[in-house]
Amino acid sequence: MTDDTVRSAADATARGADRAPASTARVAGADAASSGREAPLLAVDRVVKRYTLPRERLFAPAPAVHALRGVSLAMHAGRSVGLVGESGSGKSTFARIVMALERPTSGRVAVLGRDLNALGPGALRRARRDFQMVFQDPYGSLDPRQRVGRIVAEPLAAIAESAPAARVAEALDAVGLRASDAAKYPHEFSGGQRQRIAIARALITRPRLIVADEPVSALDVSVQAQVLNLLLDLQRDFGVTYLFISHDLAVVDHVCGHVAVMFAGRIVEEGPADALFRAPAHPYTRAFIEAAPSAEPAQRGGAFGERAAQTARAPEVAADRAPAAAGCAYATRCPHAQPRCVADDPALAPVGAAYPDSAAAVAVAGGGVTHASAQAPITPHRAACHYADAVARGDAPPRSLT
Ligand SMILES: Nc1ncnc2c1ncn2[C@@H]1O[C@H](COP(=O)(O)OP(=O)(O)OP(=O)(O)O)[C@@H](O)[C@H]1O
Numbered sequence: 001m002t003d004d005t006v007r008s009a010a011d012a013t014a015r016g017a018d019r020a021p022a023s024t025a026r027v028a029g030a031d032a033a034s035s036g037r038e039a040p041l042l043a044v045d046r047v048v049k050r051y052t053l054p055r056e057r058l059f060a061p062a063p064a065v066h067a068l069r070g071v072s073l074a075m076h077a078g079r080s081v082g083l084v085g086e087s088g089s090g091k092s093t094f095a096r097i098v099m100a101l102e103r104p105t106s107g108r109v110a111v112l113g114r115d116l117n118a119l120g121p122g123a124l125r126r127a128r129r130d131f132q133m134v135f136q137d138p139y140g141s142l143d144p145r146q147r148v149g150r151i152v153a154e155p156l157a158a159i160a161e162s163a164p165a166a167r168v169a170e171a172l173d174a175v176g177l178r179a180s181d182a183a184k185y186p187h188e189f190s191g192g193q194r195q196r197i198a199i200a201r202a203l204i205t206r207p208r209l210i211v212a213d214e215p216v217s218a219l220d221v222s223v224q225a226q227v228l229n230l231l232l233d234l235q236r237d238f239g240v241t242y243l244f245i246s247h248d249l250a251v252v253d254h255v256c257g258h259v260a261v262m263f264a265g266r267i268v269e270e271g272p273a274d275a276l277f278r279a280p281a282h283p284y285t286r287a288f289i290e291a292a293p294s295a296e297p298a299q300r301g302g303a304f305g306e307r308a309a310q311t312a313r314a315p316e317v318a319a320d321r322a323p324a325a326a327g328c329a330y331a332t333r334c335p336h337a338q339p340r341c342v343a344d345d346p347a348l349a350p351v352g353a354a355y356p357d358s359a360a361a362v363a364v365a366g367g368g369v370t371h372a373s374a375q376a377p378i379t380p381h382r383a384a385c386h387y388a389d390a391v392a393r394g395d396a397p398p399r400s401l402t
């Protein structure tokens, strides 16, 4: 990448890059990917992750945590997905499983059609070229004893490729750092610069997918904006697609055209960001949006900002009861819960007919729709709630559970 390219990338308006056709991407194969002709970039099928905890007493059964309870997600090249949800909902567990850093208890994870958990160690190492991760903590994720050049080169070295200085310099250049920075140590950089180093490390294998777990939440707000704009520039210039995990809905709205909302180890709502933020169809999504700080996101604009600026209508019920063993996991907190909800666990199902704004962008049959401008399949707006359409319209029944 030349200096001129970097400058023009930095000058460009970043917002909305995810919604633009990926045909401008310079990475070989990105065009084919965005056309939807090849396997999905990421296909996660009914992934369950159960952690067994140490026994509290000698003969007591070992307690377990169900971190993921059957999560499915499809991602296509050029369509970044934002994954949001409260603390403990399973977002980082999902990220580690997508990155094959942990194995699922059951279920399947495929990147570009390859089942990651069926690959041997060598094949998995080579497959990692296509997917890399950026972690939350720019201080803890970089080895303080290694020079930056070695840190950035590490993913290439791990797949037994030489990492010529030119590749390191190219990656540093792409994130706005100098080739000479390769000789320095992480402590010589600010938090924002360290996160740029982490992004350069992720970029060096020229991956198709980057999983970013809260990549800006440890940074100052002003630095956050720079790093987000960098991520958007890289998306446009290199055809990278992000699975972007964040607590901050405005950040997700800025970077991603699609959003998935996780609650208690499940995706309870997903779809195009505009549709989901304008007419959330799961009561948890609605409460999550309404609980977010409204002033700043509203100033930042976007469908989430407009939504967050509205007043809350139906506050959650206090979570003083354990979730029901059967039925909807949100029933104990839901302001719309009905007897049916504790008997019958709702599956993700299409919504959209209830509100005209996004109905055109939603396919209710066949599981996908082709977006006219990008020719890439997009996920329809779906929610796991028996009253999703009514919730989206704003006229769901009041709670009738004690
Ligand atoms: N290695 C582990 N052993 C046992 N339990 C775990 C382990 N990793 C995660 N968990 C549990 O799984 C659940 C999901 O955790 P996870 O870190 O994925 O949540 P999260 O959505 O990323 O939360 P946060 O927003 O706070 O980062 C939590 O109950 C957590 O305690």
Ligand code: SF4
Residues within 6 Å of the ligand: 282, 283, 284, 328, 329, 330, 331, 332, 334, 335, 336, 337, 338, 341, 346, 384, 385, 386, 387, 388
């Ligand atoms: S299924 Fe029932 S309890 Fe669950 S979110 Fe919908 S209305 Fe609430």
Ligand SMILES: [Mg+2]
Residues within 6 Å of the ligand: 091, 092, 093
């Ligand atoms: Mg986490």
